[in-house]
Amino acid sequence: MAARISLTLDSTDAQVLAAFWKTALGYIDEPPPPPFATREEWLVPEDGAWLCDPDGVGPYLSILTVPEPKTAKNRLHxxxxxxxxxxxxxxxxxxxxxxxxxxxxxxxxxxxxxxxxxxxxxxxxxxxxxxxxxx
Structure with missing residues (x-):
């Protein structure tokens, strides 16, 4: 069985970047796993965004706010x-x-x-x- 992957992007503003990638990929906010009603209940509150393919085909995409800016070309795109x-x-x-x-x-x-x-x-x-x- 092949492994599933997820991708993580660092960001200075996770919500702005999440809005762009939801538009670009047709993704939605990843729902929390049961029995949690919100991601905040499931995880320690953190400034980030978690996106998924609504059809479950593409990889998950996490976007995390980090203090340092992007400084070089991506090694993966x-x-x-x-x-x-x-x-x-x-x-x-x-x-x-x-x-x-x-x-x-x-x-x-x-x-x-x-x-x-x-x-x-x-x-x-x-x-x-x-x-x-x-x-």
């Missing part, structure tokens, strides 16, 4: 994959539309590799890519 069927022009149009949507949500375009992918940064500068899914 997230790829957001848009549906990849159709002609190269159709795929590129979908990639660009998704990148534009994420700019509206607070992301920044760093580099466009025409026809392939867009390198972006979330509101705190964490790099990620928008690309087409494999056929």
């Amino acid at each position: 997230i790829d957001i994959r848009v549906p990849g069927h159709g002609s190269p022009d159709e795929r590129w149009a979908r990639i660009r539309a998704e990148a534009d949507r994420l700019v509206q949500a607070g992301g920044t375009i760093l580099v466009e590799v025409d026809g392939q992918h867009v390198v972006m940064a979330d509101p705190e500068g964490n790099e990620f890519c928008v690309a087409a899914a494999s056929a």
Whole structure:
């Protein structure tokens, strides 16, 4: 049986970053496990956010507030994959539309590799890519 993974991002403002990633990934706030009604009842109150894929397919995403700022390029980044069927022009149009949507949500375009992918940064500068899914 394969292991499930979760990803954790450090942040200076977990709630702002959580709002961006919920929009980017279609994630929701992770509900607390029974019998707890809130995450605060379950865990020691901490400034963070815990997100999950509502369909249970993608990894969990934790966002924790830390005192130090980001200082270097990510060693691991997230790829957001848009549906990849159709002609190269159709795929590129979908990639660009998704990148534009994420700019509206607070992301920044760093580099466009025409026809392939867009390198972006979330509101705190964490790099990620928008690309087409494999056929």
